Amino acid sequence: MGAHVGRDVKVEFALKDEATVPQDADYKILGMMRAKSINTSWDTVDTTADKSPNFTKTSLVTFKNVEFSGDGVSYDDEVHNQEALEAHVVSPPQDTGKQPKVWLRVTYPSGKKYTGPFIVSAWSNDSPYANEATWSISAQSNGDVVLTLPPVGP
Template sequence: MGAYTGRDVVVNFAIADENAVPSGLTYKRLGMMRGKGMKASWDTVDTTADQSPSFTKTNLVTFKSAEFSGDGVTYTDAVFNQKELKAHVISPGAATANQPKVWFQIIYPDGSKYEGPFIVTEWSDDSPYSDAATWSISAMSNGAVNFTA
């Protein structure tokens, strides 16, 4: 397939808690995005001891975390679903125990994707005097986030 641009990456969301069954979710596209970032990282523990090979540190991984970030141009059109996600993040309802929980799918042009439950940790609006109004979002994993190649 080769190279691609970030605008070809699709971000979908479903408002649900971490116990939801992914195949039963109704995802909506988060539209008019510019930046889309996904990061997976592992915590480690040091297992180095007095007989470690060649005096070299050794480690084991303990827990994985995934972080999603994104931003876009603010549009009020319902088709872009920005207001729905923002409303849930700012004032989460009973469906997610009043927590800003969502499922994200980040789908790449080659068909690979991340999918899993997240807690939105930040929503930001920027409304400069003489430029486009924009928004940004940050979220951290809240359960198993899977990558399908």
Template sequence: MGAHVGRDVLVEFAIADEDANPASLTFINLGMMRGKSMKTSWDTADTTADDSPNFTKTSLVTFKNVEFSGDGVSYDDAVFNQEALEAHVVSPGPATANQPKVWFRLTYPSGKKYEGPFIVSEWSNDSPYADAATWSITAASNGDVALIPA
């Protein structure tokens, strides 16, 4: 498969702790999204010393950080599951030890998937006077986020 547009990337979530078995989770669609972003970065440790080759810095990676962010048009239809996720982020319950923990799964048209546990750090609602009401979310990895090739 060649190029694709972002609207063809499916975002799903399941409310569960990071130690849940993803095969046992029931993922539901997060609908009416516009932007979807998955970013992976690594923290590094400087290993440069007085004998480093040609006075060039050297490094090792220490920890991987994966960040999911997205936004969409606000809909209160239950089928889009926006209010269910927002309710969990704003008032997480005992199922996740009162923490805004969620598993996200992004599926691309090729079949490639990102799947893993996240902790939501931000939910935002924007309600401009003369435009569509929108929402946005930011979440950071809270365990192993896997890239599953197509």
């Protein structure tokens, strides 16, 4: 497929806890986004000891952390689903144990897809006097986030 621009990356969310795998119909598009970022990192432990090869440091990974962040222009149109997600984050319902838990699905033009449960750690609204109103979100993985690659064709 080649290169693509960020606006072609689709972000969807489902208001479910980490134990409830959403169906396709549960996902809603998070619309009017500008920036979308997903980062995967691993915690490591030092396994270096007196017999490590050639005095070289060795390590093992322990836990994976996937972080999502994004922002967009504020719209109150229901079709963009911004206010639905904001309400869930600011006042989480009993369905998710009063926790701001969501499933995110980030799909790239090639078909590459990140899917998994997240806990939203921050929601922000910015309303400058003489500029567009914007919002931003930050979330961390809250279970297994899976990267699915599109099938490779002949």
